[in-house]
Amino acid sequence: MQHYLLDACAVLALLDNEEGADIVYGLLDSAKSGEITLCMNAANLIEVYYDRIRKVGPENADNTIRNICENFPISIIEELTPGIVREAAYFKAAGKMSFADTILVATARCTGATVVTCDYVELEPVERQEHISFLWIRPQF
Helix, strand or coil: CEEEEECHHHHHHHHCCCCCHHHHHHHHHHHHCCCEEEEEEHHHHHHHHHHHHHHHCHHHHHHHHHHHHHHCCEEEECCCCHHHHHHHHHHHHHCCCCHHHHHHHHHHHHHCCEEEECCHHHHHHHHHHCCCCEEECCCCC
16 A cells, blocks of 8 residues: 655645645545555644644634544654654755754655655755655646
């Protein structure tokens, strides 16, 4: 079974109905039917949360996050295992990457999941240099 790891930008594309939302909807449907598994690290969910606070206010952000956690077929990875910590530190030391993205790629490496993202700026170099699979939800410009 294929495992996918959602980046914050993939969830935000879905919530804001941006380009690439159709791909994320398709993944959600596949996860609901049991064809694939979807997960997201809590560090990346924080990014979704603060984006929603800025765009729609705290109360609506709370409702959105509650809906994602309770109704979407996404497993939230809450634990930073020693392996994820080690890999995240490696990625942070190796380049100029945000903390949340280091957690994302470290989680992907440790779980073997394919990263679902549209963040070419920070993550395309990782795809070129590391053995991590990516599913890009929109074309690079």
